[in-house]
Amino acid sequence: MFIDLNEVDGAAVDKLYDICICGAGVAGITLALELAERFRVILLEGGGMQVSAESQRLYQGEIAGRDYFDLAATRLRCLGGSSNHWAGWCRPLDAHDFESKPHHEFSGWPIGHEDLKPHLERACDILDIPWPAEADTTHPDAIRSQIDRSDDLQAIDFWWSAPTRVGAKYEQTIRSNPNLTCLLHANLTDIRLRGDGLAVESFEVRDYSGKPVSIRADRFILATGGIENPRVLLNCNSQLPDGIGNSEGLVGRFFTEHPHHLVGNFILEDHIREQLAESWVDYWSSLRFFSPTPAFMTRERILNFGLRFIPSQTSLTGGVRGALKDLVCRAAVLESTAEWVSGEDVNCFDGAIRIAFEQALNIDSRVRLSGKTDRFGRRRALLDWQLGPLDRRTIRAAALRFGEVFALSGLGRLKVEDWILSDEAEFPGIGEDETAGHHHMCTTRMGTTPQDGVVDSTQKVFGLDNFYIAGSSVFSTAGHANPTFTIVQMSLRLAKHLKR
8 A cells, every 4th residue: 555654644654564665666666566475564765656846856966076967867756766767778687797807806796697597587577578588580680690700799689678667567556465555755864773783673764844753674675776775874874973884984885887988980881781771670670789708808808898789770871872972971071061051960870889888896986975965954965976997998999899890790890989099088978978877886785795895695784684775786796788677686586585
């Protein structure tokens, strides 16, 4: 059932629950549905059924370091969380994403690919991906087959969700489940520890009038996102001055994104252009995806990445128009003249290569607290996003090797973006490129000890007997795949652990 804290007093939820989950996004709703099969669960949502300006203002924050999106715009604070503006890209992490790499400090997970594999089918069901999830292979694919012959690059696939809005999909299920209470407009303002400091005793929440309510449970899960999870822990410092789970100073450290950038533009050989034009169905079916082989990453000392081959339908034309385009594009002066005469941009290329890549772990890339506070007196988030030499080496190696394989395979030629080849040029920022994927990861990362992580292999906070964290903030490393599918897998794994 749903209860709106703005409309009731604390007596409505004054009981001892088996499990309290804070955050009704993808992770929180997945956990709540799985655990309510057996336990009395209360699910706390700081917003309402829909997005509101009042709720979104609590996500306002500050940016330091690299340019980044407005923190109140990159996340949604309502039932379903950021699944409400998710685009539906799905892909499990690769097996080698979980492995330690000598050239990547702090890398490696305390769990492996096989630990998440049992949850593939159920994750597909939750995200409405047909099982078994398979890519569309009905169209001619010379590009995939040629690149795949390389020892360094391999063709990969993505799976596509509708995309599923988990709040809308599961609203009626939550409403009708007698074991599950979803408390709306319940803003977490403090986490109270037991007297011995070894377990959580309650989550302290307030409605928008400031009315305090204490939520008691046997076990607690924090699932408010990769920026908000560390912000909550750092703000909860009434008993521990450095915040909860922060005995080694790692809460908020290792903030990781998936940098998204244009690698370059390509021109296709005539027969490849004709094949693509003949088989064109729509934008999505024309995309091709490639990633590095483990051997290539080891040899070049780089990280994982996903290259996106994006042909332009308007450029896949031959005959007189193609010949004229080729003529105009031979010289920059002719190109600018043609644009001046026609009043339109002249596209000299047949498409673009874009990249989304694994960011290197960087202890100085972090979420910390600003000096400003929200309406509940909690300090706002300050995001200091940092990239480093390994990130630059990864995108450069990806661009140059793809261009080489593309040419040697007889597919075409790639013009790499100038900044990628420069040692001094900065990564493009907001307004200059896509920049990042709105993926917030690793800020309460899973580790083997408190010296390298905030949570253990079961996602339990080190030093606390009954407190767990869910979502992409517990990723040990990021891989290049969009995080939603892995968030669901890991939430299912956590639910299974708690059931045991």
